[in-house]
Amino acid sequence: MKGTSPALIAILILTLVLQAAGARSPVLPSDSDIREILVERIDKYKQSVGIVVGVIEPAGRRVVTYGKLAADDPRALDGDTVFEIGSITKVFTSLVLADMVEHHEVELTDPAATYLPSEVQLPQRDGQAITLQDLATHRSGLPRMPSNVDPVDPSNPYADYPLQRLYAFLSSYRLPRNIDARFEYSNLGGALLGHVLERRAGLDYETLVETRVTKPLHMANTRVALTEEMKSHLAVGHAYGLEPTPNWDLGALVAAGGLHSTANDLLTFLSAHLGYVESPLEKAMASMVDVPLAWFVESPRSPNTAMTGAPCRRALSGPAPECSGEGAQL
Numbered sequence: 001m002k003g004t005s006p007a008l009i010a011i012l013i014l015t016l017v018l019q020a021a022g023a024r025s026p027v028l029p030s031d032s033d034i035r036e037i038l039v040e041r042i043d044k045y046k047q048s049v050g051i052v053v054g055v056i057e058p059a060g061r062r063v064v065t066y067g068k069l070a071a072d073d074p075r076a077l078d079g080d081t082v083f084e085i086g087s088i089t090k091v092f093t094s095l096v097l098a099d100m101v102e103h104h105e106v107e108l109t110d111p112a113a114t115y116l117p118s119e120v121q122l123p124q125r126d127g128q129a130i131t132l133q134d135l136a137t138h139r140s141g142l143p144r145m146p147s148n149v150d151p152v153d154p155s156n157p158y159a160d161y162p163l164q165r166l167y168a169f170l171s172s173y174r175l176p177r178n179i180d181a182r183f184e185y186s187n188l189g190g191a192l193l194g195h196v197l198e199r200r201a202g203l204d205y206e207t208l209v210e211t212r213v214t215k216p217l218h219m220a221n222t223r224v225a226l227t228e229e230m231k232s233h234l235a236v237g238h239a240y241g242l243e244p245t246p247n248w249d250l251g252a253l254v255a256a257g258g259l260h261s262t263a264n265d266l267l268t269f270l271s272a273h274l275g276y277v278e279s280p281l282e283k284a285m286a287s288m289v290d291v292p293l294a295w296f297v298e299s300p301r302s303p304n305t306a307m308t309g310a311p312c313r314r315a316l317s318g319p320a321p322e323c324s325g326e327g328a329q330l
Contacts, residue, residue, distance in 0.1 A: 038066035070236035094294035194255020
């Protein structure tokens, strides 16, 4: 979600799906090969302070690390190092949506305005309303970010962005084209989706994700608010020039990028999505393939530079001919 400068400590998740019909098993790089790449990026090209790589396949998982927690903190990284995971948060938001659909609490075709206060005038176009599916697939016509952000602290620009300001922007915005006319990546849409789901469930966003996703999957280190234990393992973000940069608090936009997590937790998340382990979310996860919620679908020959990972990875969807998972837009 951050659009200013990349956080040079990153989580990279490499994934493998063998179930695709007719697919041959690719050869994944060894730990030593991965480590060699990390050494080059960190020591030679100065692209990062530290990197954690998680690798998952049917045979199991592994974590490879290199570097340190911060430029001034020599502690080594591991699978429990905590990172801001940015826009990977949207995958969790859309999984909550899929689970609520599975339990008949909402429908993908529900107008998002149904779950907003009556005084909020969500924009329409030619009599068509923005649906929950439009928000999850980035086809709502809403812009990438609201334009009425006026931070007290520019280094943490959304910390003081409240719901009232979000509502004001939505009520005044005019859609530039028909809903579902084309794809346009929207942090605003992802945030709005999480907000309407929390209103429908009667829970705040963090509790909603914990109840629906992280607790059933035993992902104790995936949260918005950091526990004291997580704080002690938190990696410091670094901007260009490897200057430390503060973490962000996202206010009303939390569902677009507010989660923190670890490589170990994300590998657990992927294990469930890929069907390597049994999960109470199996049906909801499978439904995210039928309608590509939180996915970009594109030609495998077209590089997706906005993603971490390969141009056409199957990290969160299982077998599919053309796919690219939601990744952290650093």
